[in-house]
Amino acid sequence: MAKVVFTPNIQRHVACPATEADGESVGEVLAAVFRGNARVRGYVLDDQGGLRKHMTIFVDGRLVRDRTRLSDPVDATSTIYVFQALSGG
Amino acid sequence: MSDTLLVSTRKGLFRVGRHGGSWRIEGVDFLGDNVTLTMTDPRSGRHYVALDHGHFGVKMHRSAEAGGWEEIAAPQYPxxxxxxxxxxxWGRPLAWTTARIWALTPGGADEPGVIWCGTLPGGLFRSADHGRSWEIVRSLWDHPKRKMWMGGGADLPGIHSIIVDPKNSKRVWIAVSTGGIWHTGDAGTTWEQRGEGMRADHVPPELTHDPIAQDVHCLVACRADMRRMWVQHHNGIFVSSDEGRTFTEITDVAPSTFGFPVAVHPRDPDQAWFVPGIKDELRIPKDAKLVVTRTRDGGKTFEVLGKGLPQEHAYDLVYRHALALDETGDRLAFGSTTGGLWVSEDQGETWQSVVHTLPPIYAVRFA
Known part of the structure; x- marks a missing residue:
């Protein structure tokens, strides 16, 4: 299972500890996480299910490219970091 | 008569109360967070607060029965x-996502769970369950003229004013920056443009009087006489005596007809208050003197009220939701971009400074 780590700054609003989930893409893994923690979805994704404008996701140190469909591949050993982009202040 | 103010600021929600004739800060919630607007529902007594977390998006909280706050659903685009x-x-793809909550208005007394919510980029939402869930009003969002709305003070168009007729909950008016005034008589099934007579000088002559081109900064109506509506417009002050169908421009009001908020007395349609500034890029008080203007005769004459307000080196701007009038029509309060908060208990004749060091103030409401 892929490991998912959320920025500490989000924890002030909604608890989302590091977790693990199955999936072959960023979107699939996050969907699995959100099934168990629905409230955090709206903090990371916008109304259309894309990554919020000033959020970033790294997979094994690489910035994801598909912010709309979150199709970047992951494998069972991947670590996904959900961070804030400094472009958002 | 309300003894409590909710003050929405860039860095938290401040609760201000009256004690022995003076007003002071009692507490702060959401400290550090961007609080854009509040609404107190007179039917339930619950408070609603809109937040913009920037990175994490727009959120909504409601006061909990057990005290404190609980996060509820925020309006979500389809x-x-x-x-x-x-x-x-600008030619950029329009994101169907809530960019800001810019208006919150309770429904009528006969529909206790109903709340209306206006947003950027132009979606109007309705909740029938006290904000637990929201539905976009498709009839307006899908209206072909909605796509003609433009940004006003922001990149995206937004609904900032929502008025529900206290005698008929199905009758609702909204105002858009920029997109003029819209009315429904059937609870949002159909919509018609209102606002003939307003004038926009920031568009070409052929559009100057087009109702959809109007940058209404704030729209209010007298609760006792819905025929009377007041508009603080980018171009000045306009008044209607026919429920917003037609407006008359009021000019020659010292020190300026430019501003953002307007308040109207709940029982006297001829009484209204404004907070003027220099039009239009400067947006500071004329001669650095902060004043409120008031008419008591439907706009024929205006008084300039500054007793208790700073009369030198004041550069305060007052946003459209940052002037409040309580249900008695006697108490007013307003807050500024430079963190000043003032209260009047005599319809603006005299003002009491509450604090001048708050974060930028976006909204002031009596609770």
Missing amino acids: EKPEGYEEHDM
Whole structure:
């Protein structure tokens, strides 16, 4: 299972500890996480299910490219970091 | 008569109360967070607060029965149809996502769970369950003229004013920056443009009097006489005596007719208050003197009220939701971009400074 780590700054609003989930893409893994923690979805994704404008996701140190469909591949050993982009202040 | 103010600021929600004739800060919630607007529902007594977390998006909280706050649903735009393309006034793809909550208005007394919510980029939402869930009003969002709305003070168009007729909850007016005034007589099933007579000088002559081109900064109506509506417009002050169908421009009001907020007395349609500034890029009080203007005769004459307000080196701007009038029509309060907060208990004749070091103030409401 892929490991998912959320920025500490989000924890002030909604608890989302590091977790693990199955999936072959960023979107699939996050969907699995959100099934168990629905409230955090709206903090990371916008109304259309894309990554919020000033959020970033790294997979094994690489910035994801598909912010709309979150199709970047992951494998069972991947670590996904959900961070804030400094472009958002 | 209300003894409590909710003050929405860039860095938290401040609760201000009256004690022995003076007003002071009692507490702060959401400290550090961007609080954009509050609404107190007179039917339930619950408070609603809109937040913009920037990175994490727009959120809504409601006061909990047990005390404190609970997060509730924020308005969410529907899924954009596959292949559908829509662009903003800059030619960029328009994101169907809530960018800001800019208006919150309770429904009528006969529909206790109903709340209306206006947003950027132009979606109007309605909740029938006290904000637990929201539905976009498709009839307005899908209206072909909605795509003609433009940004006013922001990149995206937004609904900032919502008025529900206290005698008929199905009758609702909204105002848009920029997109003019819209009215429904059937609870949002159909919409018609209102606002003939307003004038926009920031568009070409052929559009100057087009109701959809109008940048209404704030729209209010007298609760006792809905025929009377007041508009603080980008171009000045306009007044209607026919429920917003037609407006008359009021000019020659010292020190300026430019500003953002307007308040109207709940029982006297001829009494209204404004907070003027220099039009239009400067947006500071004329001669650095902060004043409120008031008419008591439907706009024929205006008084300039500054007793208790700073009369030198004041550079305060007052946003459209930052002037409040309580249900008695006697108490007013306003807050500024430079963190000043003032209260009047005599319809603006005299003002009491509450604090001048708050973060930028976005909204002031009596609770």
